[in-house]
Each structure stands twice: as C-alpha cells, then as structure tokens.
Amino acid sequence: MPLTYPRMGVSIEQRFPRPSVMGVVNVTPDSFSDGGVNLEPDKAVATARRMVEEGAAIVDIGGESTRPGAAGVAVDEELHRVMPVVEQLGGVPVSIDTSKAEVARRALELGAELVNDVTALRGEPGLADVVAGSGAYLCLMHMRGEPRTMQADPRYDDVVSDVTAFLEERLAFAVEAGIDEERVCLDPGIGFGKTVEQNFELIRRLDELVALGRPVLIGISRKSSLGKLLGDPAATTGSVAASVGAAVAAYERGATILRVHDVREHVEALTAAQAALA
Numbered sequence: 001m002p003l004t005y006p007r008m009g010v011s012i013e014q015r016f017p018r019p020s021v022m023g024v025v026n027v028t029p030d031s032f033s034d035g036g037v038n039l040e041p042d043k044a045v046a047t048a049r050r051m052v053e054e055g056a057a058i059v060d061i062g063g064e065s066t067r068p069g070a071a072g073v074a075v076d077e078e079l080h081r082v083m084p085v086v087e088q089l090g091g092v093p094v095s096i097d098t099s100k101a102e103v104a105r106r107a108l109e110l111g112a113e114l115v116n117d118v119t120a121l122r123g124e125p126g127l128a129d130v131v132a133g134s135g136a137y138l139c140l141m142h143m144r145g146e147p148r149t150m151q152a153d154p155r156y157d158d159v160v161s162d163v164t165a166f167l168e169e170r171l172a173f174a175v176e177a178g179i180d181e182e183r184v185c186l187d188p189g190i191g192f193g194k195t196v197e198q199n200f201e202l203i204r205r206l207d208e209l210v211a212l213g214r215p216v217l218i219g220i221s222r223k224s225s226l227g228k229l230l231g232d233p234a235a236t237t238g239s240v241a242a243s244v245g246a247a248v249a250a251y252e253r254g255a256t257i258l259r260v261h262d263v264r265e266h267v268e269a270l271t272a273a274q275a276a277l278a
C-alpha cells in the first residue's frame with residue numbers, strides 16, 4: 001500500500017510550538033510506571049483520548065518497555081499490542097514509540113505522524129527508509145548501551161558533550177538517509193545509561209544541546225532519578241510533583257516537547273511557566 005500523508009511541509013517546530021506536551025501511553029505489562037494499566041486496547045484508547053482533552057499535543061504509543069533491565073519484545077507481539085490501539089485513534093495525533101521498521105510502517109499507514117526511536121536509528125536498518133519515505137516526524141534519542149545493561153556503571157568524559165556529539169552524528173545520519181532535518185527533534189534520553197547527577201546535568205546544560213538547532217524533547221516524567229533525588233536510593237519511580245518541577249526547569253532551559261504521563265498537571269504548570277517567562 002503506498003504511504004500517504006497529509007502532513008508534508010510543516011516543520012516539527014511549527015507543528016509543536018514550545019512548550020508542547022506528549023502524553024505517554026504504554027501498551028505493555030511491564031513499563032516502569034504505567035505497566036499493565038493500558039494493556040487492554042480500549043483502556044489505552046480511552047487514556048489517549050483523555051490526554052488530548054487535557055491538552056496533549058500528541059500521544060506516544062509504545063509496545064515495548066525500555067525500563068532498565070527490560071528484555072526486548074518480538075515484532076509480532078509489539079504489533080499485537082499497539083496496532084489495535086493506533087487503529088482506533090483516528091483523529092488523535094499519534095507518535096509511535098518503536099525501534100522496529102515494521103511497527104513504524106504500519107502505524108504510519110494508520111495515520112501516526114511521529115516515530116519516536118530510542119535507538120536513534122541504530123536498531124533496525126529499515127527504519128530510516130520508512131521515516132524518509134513517509135515524511136513522518138522523528139525523535140532521535142541518546143541511549144548508552146541497551147535497556148538490559150544500560151545502568152551498569154555509566155561513565156562519560158563529559159556527559160553533555162558526549163550526548164550532544166552523539167545526537168549531532170545521528171542527525172547527520174538521518175539527513176544522509178533522506179530524512180528532512182526540519183522534521184527531526186533530539187532527546188538526551190534521561191535515564192538511559194545515566195546516573196542521577198548526569199540526568200540533572202543534562203537538563204542544567206540543555207542549552208548546549210539546543211545549540212544544535214533542532215527542537216529538544218525531554219522525558220523525565222516519573223523516572224527513578226526523581227525518587228532517588230528525594231531520598232530513596234532504591235526508587236524505581238518519581239512523584240508527579242517532582243516530574244512537573246523538572247519539566248518546567250527543562251522548558252526554561254530550552255526544551256520544546258515534554259514527554260509526560262500526567263498530562264493535565266504538566267499542561268497547567270507549563271502554561272503558567274510560559275506566561276511568567278515569555
């Protein structure tokens with residue numbers, strides 16, 4: 001089937017003005033904060049629709065957990081989880097959180113407009129072609145190692161320069177593969193092979209990543225660094241209040257898209273922050 005898209009021509013920054021909220025819908029049994037909650041397609045669809053009503057600019061549908069220690073999911077299982085949800089989300093702006101070319105291709109055919117690839121086009125060689133051929137938006141994220149092992153002793157010369165150099169190289173790769181640079185956003189990958197201190201340093205020095213000239217997406221919502229910061233060294237999640245605080249700080253440092261689980265709280269906080277900072 002030929003890929004047809006109604007959305008050619010609009011840059012990602014025009015489509016998602018600062019700040020825009022991306023709502024997270026994990027159709028998985030094991031995601032770190034909402035695992036199992038949206039495994040039923042009807043529940044996932046209702047959650048996604050509610051998020052848009054609450055002000056999300058887009059919802060990110062994922063069928064594979066990438067939490068620390070998670071194992072991969074076979075393509076058939078991932079399709080089985082996410083396709084019934086994407087199918088029912090006509091009229092809702094959808095991002096597909098996948099590293100698999102086939103999952104992306106099918107979701108784009110059903111109208112998804114963004115591919116969120118946590119491997120930054122290092123997973124399946126076919127994914128770059130699918131994105132290039134479709135004109136979809138793309139998020140390139142930094143991850144050190146793979147989810148199974150990424151939190152084992154993460155070390156960098158300088159985390160911010162290393163992540164920025166990596167994303168600059170992946171952006172060049174994407175452009176070389178025929179993807180329009182104007183359709184790409186970059187993400188330092190909070191929690192993907194980083195210590196608590198490294199995660200906060202990435203946000204503190206976000207201007208260095210913003211200087212690459214592409215919109216920056218930040219996903220820190222409910223992540224364990226927030227729980228650890230607040231005194232629980234064994235935390236696997238963080239609170240909503242801490243998530244909102246970190247998202248507002250990231251916005252102030254230049255983030256464009258905030259990927260969050262609690263849409264209403266973030267939309268309210270970011271609206272107030274925008275009014276105060278504008």
Ligand code: HH2
Pocket residue numbers: 024026028030031032033034062064065066067097116117118139141187189190217218219220259
């Ligand atoms: N974080 C997660 C998953 N996908 N994509 C981007 N671009 N940025 C992120 O920070 C990011 C992401 C992990 O969070 P979540 O989806 O809630 O959990 P899980 O991977 O366990 O499903």
